[in-house]
Amino acid sequence: GDFEHTIPFRSRDELGQLAESFNKMTQRLKRAQYQLLQSEKLASIGKLAATIAHEINNPLNGILTYTKLIERKLAQDSVKREELERFRSYLSIMERETERCSNIVRNLLDFARQREPSLKSDVDVNGVLEEALSLVANQIALQEIQLEKSFGKLPPIMADPMQLRQAFLNILINSCEAIQDGGRIRIVTEYLEGEGMVRVEFSDNGVGIEEEDLHKIFDPFFTTKEKGTGLGLSVVYGIINSHQGNIEVKSKPKEGTTVVIKLPLRTKNQTSAQEGR
Ligand SMILES: Nc1ncnc2c1ncn2[C@@H]1O[C@H](COP(=O)(O)OP(=O)(O)OP(=O)(O)O)[C@@H](O)[C@H]1O
Ligand SMILES: [Mg+2]
Numbered sequence: 001g002d003f004e005h006t007i008p009f010r011s012r013d014e015l016g017q018l019a020e021s022f023n024k025m026t027q028r029l030k031r032a033q034y035q036l037l038q039s040e041k042l043a044s045i046g047k048l049a050a051t052i053a054h055e056i057n058n059p060l061n062g063i064l065t066y067t068k069l070i071e072r073k074l075a076q077d078s079v080k081r082e083e084l085e086r087f088r089s090y091l092s093i094m095e096r097e098t099e100r101c102s103n104i105v106r107n108l109l110d111f112a113r114q115r116e117p118s119l120k121s122d123v124d125v126n127g128v129l130e131e132a133l134s135l136v137a138n139q140i141a142l143q144e145i146q147l148e149k150s151f152g153k154l155p156p157i158m159a160d161p162m163q164l165r166q167a168f169l170n171i172l173i174n175s176c177e178a179i180q181d182g183g184r185i186r187i188v189t190e191y192l193e194g195e196g197m198v199r200v201e202f203s204d205n206g207v208g209i210e211e212e213d214l215h216k217i218f219d220p221f222f223t224t225k226e227k228g229t230g231l232g233l234s235v236v237y238g239i240i241n242s243h244q245g246n247i248e249v250k251s252k253p254k255e256g257t258t259v260v261i262k263l264p265l266r267t268k269n270q271t272s273a274q275e276g277r
Helices: 014-074 081-113 125-142 161-178 232-242
Strands: 120-123 146-151 157-159 184-192 197-204 246-252 256-264
Touching (some): 120 125, 125 157, 125 184, 125 197, 157 161, 161 184, 161 232
Parallel strands (some): 146 184
Antiparallel strands (some): 120 157, 184 197, 246 256
């Protein structure tokens, strides 16, 4: 609702009183609405905190259990040879779980660091894509993935190039992770003149996404991977959203996945735009 309206009142008569009580009422509604917004925000922060706590608590519990086991064994003075072997396997589990925690924390920091984009006025999306590609070049070569690029001529757009690169990178990494043998990644860019938008399409012929999972892939911590944190696409979503663009994902299990991003040439609300930085 729009609670910005107040009725100007000067007279001391009945109408004036009515206006005054109307104004008091809108004030109260405004306060209530604000409080509601704050509590919604708090509720979703609370939900997020609970999920994070859970995600980090599991590996930490594992590490603690194995630490205690080793500790107890070491307290017995003599350690048998075969026990040393077991210690080694405990240590490798502890290492894996610690890595998992630190991955979660690192991705969480990326996730939290999403602020207002620091906008530049003349970003070349094809160039940003090339940068993102150079960061996964090793992986692409290693997996012998066939890369097809079809870059159209694009006008410069207003964007935060670092954030865009991060978004493109997260999408490319997902494709690499989805691809098995004989994989291919295709990237198509084009300028949609009528819409005043730049369109970027990523497609892969990887494992695809089950239909029942499709609506969850942007949720923080949704992952189907053993080592995933499920934050990659949440970050992508945040970045595209703050650029006032949109993102769509289509996928078929065993066939592949297509991600389409559309970015406007200019973002509205120029108050946060720091052009030419
Ligand atoms: N190109 C893709 N092909 C198949 N599945 C995908 C693809 N992209 C995303 N997904 C699915 O969406 C899920 C969420 O992706 P997201 O990038 O957010 O997290 P993640 O890759 O699992 O972990 P992280 O990116 O944090 O390492 C993935 O676990 C996977 O199930
Ligand atoms: Mg990912």
